Amino acid sequence: MKKVVKFGGSSLASARQFKKVGEIIRADKARRYVVPSAPGKRNDKDDKVTDLLYQCYDAAVEGKSYKKILEKIKSRYEEIIEGLDVNLSLDHEFANIEENFANKAGRDYAASRGEYLNGMIMAAYLGYEFIDAAQVIFFDEDGNFEPESTNQELKERLEHVERAVIPGFYGAKHDGSIKTFSRGGSDVTGSIVAKAIHADMYENWTDVSGFLVADPRIIKNPEVIETITYKELRELAYMGASVLHEDAIFPVRKEGIPINIRNTNRPDDKGTLIVESTVRKPRYTITGIAGKKGFCSINIEKAMMNAEVGFGRKVLEVFENYGISFEHMPSGIDTMTILVHQSEFEEYEQSVIAGIHRAVEPDYLEMESDLALIAVVGRGMKASRGTAGRIFSALAHARINVKMIDQGSSELNIIIGVKNADFEGAIKAIYDIFIATEL
Numbered sequence: 459m460k461k462v463v464k465f466g467g468s469s470l471a472s473a474r475q476f477k478k479v480g481e482i483i484r485a486d487k488a489r490r491y492v493v494p495s496a497p498g499k500r501n502d503k504d505d506k507v508t509d510l511l512y513q514c515y516d517a518a519v520e521g522k523s524y525k526k527i528l529e530k531i532k533s534r535y536e537e538i539i540e541g542l543d544v545n546l547s548l549d550h551e552f553a554n555i556e557e558n559f560a561n562k563a564g565r566d567y568a569a570s571r572g573e574y575l576n577g578m579i580m581a582a583y584l585g586y587e588f589i590d591a592a593q594v595i596f597f598d599e600d601g602n603f604e605p606e607s608t609n610q611e612l613k614e615r616l617e618h619v620e621r622a623v624i625p626g627f628y629g630a631k632h633d634g635s636i637k638t639f640s641r642g643g644s645d646v647t648g649s650i651v652a653k654a655i656h657a658d659m660y661e662n663w664t665d666v667s668g669f670l671v672a673d674p675r676i677i678k679n680p681e682v683i684e685t686i687t688y689k690e691l692r693e694l695a696y697m698g699a700s701v702l703h704e705d706a707i708f709p710v711r712k713e714g715i716p717i718n719i720r721n722t723n724r725p726d727d728k729g730t731l732i733v734e735s736t737v738r739k740p741r742y743t744i745t746g747i748a749g750k751k752g753f754c755s756i757n758i759e760k761a762m763m764n765a766e767v768g769f770g771r772k773v774l775e776v777f778e779n780y781g782i783s784f785e786h787m788p789s790g791i792d793t794m795t796i797l798v799h800q801s802e803f804e805e806y807e808q809s810v811i812a813g814i815h816r817a818v819e820p821d822y823l824e825m826e827s828d829l830a831l832i833a834v835v836g837r838g839m840k841a842s843r844g845t846a847g848r849i850f851s852a853l854a855h856a857r858i859n860v861k862m863i864d865q866g867s868s869e870l871n872i873i874i875g876v877k878n879a880d881f882e883g884a885i886k887a888i889y890d891i892f893i894a895t896e897l
């Protein structure tokens with residue numbers, strides 16, 4: 459059994475957190491490859507080391523004083539080293555970093571040091587080999603991740619290494635310059651390592667016990683999702699539910715390697731298992747609810763629209779010309795509605811309307827702003843009757859007016875459009891009918 463275990467910033471923010479992580483790793487021999495993030499916040503007012511590194515580098519490049527910030531960063535690591543009682547000095551590393559800052563080694567280089575140094579501490583603490591991600595994770599000249607060369611190198615390198623720490627978030631171009639993934643990218647590193655070693659499981663340890671059925675800012679103590687498929691996760695993540703970096707699913711998805719989201723502060727919780735597909739029945743008919751505010755709709759009417767070949771294409775072309783992507787497009791016989799992000803649309807509003815008039819000469823055009831979209835997602839919906847009925851009766855009971863309904867042909871989700879002001883109420887009503895009443 460081989461597992462890759464990735465720990466997020468809050469799991470490694472202090473010596474106390476490091477010790478919890480150490481216990482977790484030692485509790486299971488399969489946890490052989492460790493991918494750490496940089497130290498995160500110890501409390502609400504604290505800073506993430508990655509943010510401090512960006513600040514520090516920017517100050518250094520602008521010729522402003524940066525020594526204080528660098529000292530602050532150094533003291534974060536020293537506190538961890540002392541608390542863990544490991545025999546390690548980072549003096550030499552920090553002298554190096556300072557020199558490289560002076561030589562303008564780049565923002566990516568600066569940010570990557572957070573993971574690099576944390577990885578060194580972690581390796582010393584666990585007695586694992588340290589492998590610098592710059593030697594095994596590759597990017598091309600333009601800064602795009604190179605999956606093939608990385609996979610090959612990692613495979614060869616890790617074949618004979620029983621246990622190793624590989625810092626997350628960064629790699630290097632072939633000229634040796636450091637490149638990072640986007641923020642939160644240690645999740646991606648974990649996934650890449652899991653693929654290369656054919657791991658049985660990729661454990662992603664964070665500070666929540668998995669994906670929640672609904673946003674905890676709207677629903678008090680929502681249930682945790684036990685098992686979710688990649689497809690369901692995509693739908694929910696797109697609608698704003700975030701625990702895992704979006705790109706982290708791609709390397710493992712086709713390899714049949716499940717991702718298990720776990721909580722470092724509650725290691726006995728099972729967390730959420732993310733899988734390609736499963737015969738496990740979801741506990742409730744729906745897997746999760748997520749949504750976003752800030753949409754608007756453009757409603758177009760024209761008699762005999764249905765008989766006009768190319769009508770839809772001409773309308774969508776207008777949006778395309780202004781670089782506006784549409785979210786949904788429900789239609790009737792003589793009507794068509796386009797839902798777009800309000801912020802993307804506002805700037806071009808009048809030009810788009812003029813464009814539609816010219817392209818298809820509608821009888822009537824109307825817009826509505828401040829709409830929210832809610833996705834009710836669940837692989838279980840396909841096999842059960844009455845899901846839509848339950849959603850709409852719950853919304854009717856809550857006196858919420860439904861503005862739009864869209865069910866994809868996969869029957870994996872039902873999208874509901876409501877006024878922004880009804881957003882929270884609608885999510886509560888849906889949660890109540892599917893989850894709270896079935897507990």
Ligand code: ASP
Nearest residue numbers: 495496508641642643644
């Ligand atoms: N430390 C980096 C960030 O804050 C990467 C990560 O934590 O995954 O974005």
